[in-house]
Amino acid sequence: MAVVDDQELMRSALRMMVESQPDLDLVGEAADGHEALALVRARRVDVVLMDLRMPRMGGIEATEVIAREQPGTRVLALTTFDLDEYAFPAIRAGASGFLLKDARAEEIVEAIRTVHAGHGVVAPSTTRRLIEHVAASPGGTGAEADAVRARLTPRELDMLLELATGESNAEIARRLHLSENTVKTHVGHVLAKLGLRDRVQAVVLAYESGLVGRSPR
Template identity: 70%
Template sequence: MSTPARIRVAIADDQELMRSALAMVVGSQPDLDLIGEVGDGAALVELCLRHRLDVVLVDVRMPRMDGIEATRQIVSRRDAPRVIVVTTFDLDEYAFAAIRAGASGFLLKDARAEEIVDAIRVVHAGHAVVSPPTTRRLIAHLVAAPATNDGEAQRVLEQLTAREQDVFLEVAKGASNAEIAKRLFLSEATVKTHVGHLLGKLGLRDRVQAVVLAYESGLVRPGA
């Protein structure tokens, strides 16, 4: 049986101490391969052009190019690596913008080592690293209520079946599969299937992007 390919990781943070700490965590895992560590977003974009990467950990506030623009440039490429934003959350109000730019989720800078490596693996597997409770806190903290956009909301809903619409609205509010199953009287397996279908129809990578679309289209408002 062949050995699974190692997950190729890069780190971008302008604080040398933080870079070193993250590099130590990544380097300690047998299935993770640290390809490089840089101090700003422009250097990270260049690193992604030179190497095939699977996951990058990106700080938001960096010189030359911040994490938001770096994320936007990185994910625009074909076969782009997944991006995890590293944020202080309470102080860093650019986290939501980075997720909107294409990040698959975020970590707090004080996350435990096991949380960091687990997030890398989860993102590499194609999922978001933002838990439903954290999604709710992030949205409540960062999103200003958008103007109602009935046309965009209708366009989104028209692509989904009635049940997929129900599931989509629950996902957008930060509900887990178990919570959705209970509220809509479905099995968790059925909810998982509906989530997969609606993400595919709407061209979304993960649940985080579903939350972003729901708020930007006006289907869901902060505090709803």
């Protein structure tokens, strides 16, 4: 994995945190988006801890390029600011996670593992606002919603609508009276069929396509 932050002190703290974990391997550091792109193009990087506010090229722009060029690389965005203007663009750019820099070290380490496993991570204080934000945005056309429906089985469509609530697999399993493993399997099928990186992207797609909020369930 790699650490990207324009503040040397922050990079040092993140480096020590990563190196303290036996299952994490730091392959490089970068001080801005340009250096981050050079790093992921030259080395195999599974997860990038990405600061969002940096000189020359910020983290959101770098995340967008990484998501487009390096689909196997996951980005976990870190910022001092719990503000929509940073969280939502980062997620839309392709970040699989968004955490505040003042999160506890164990929370960041666990987020790295979660993102690496193919799941999304969003700071709890941001999750509900993300859903409210995309729900309030203009929905897509009926054709966009129909295109999503056409690619999913009825059960998978139900699962996508459940994901749009922002609830966990365990919560969805309890409501649908299914096992958590069954829910996990269906979620995996939904993400694969729709070409989505994680459940955070699924939430955004469900609302922006008009499948949730405009179209009947």
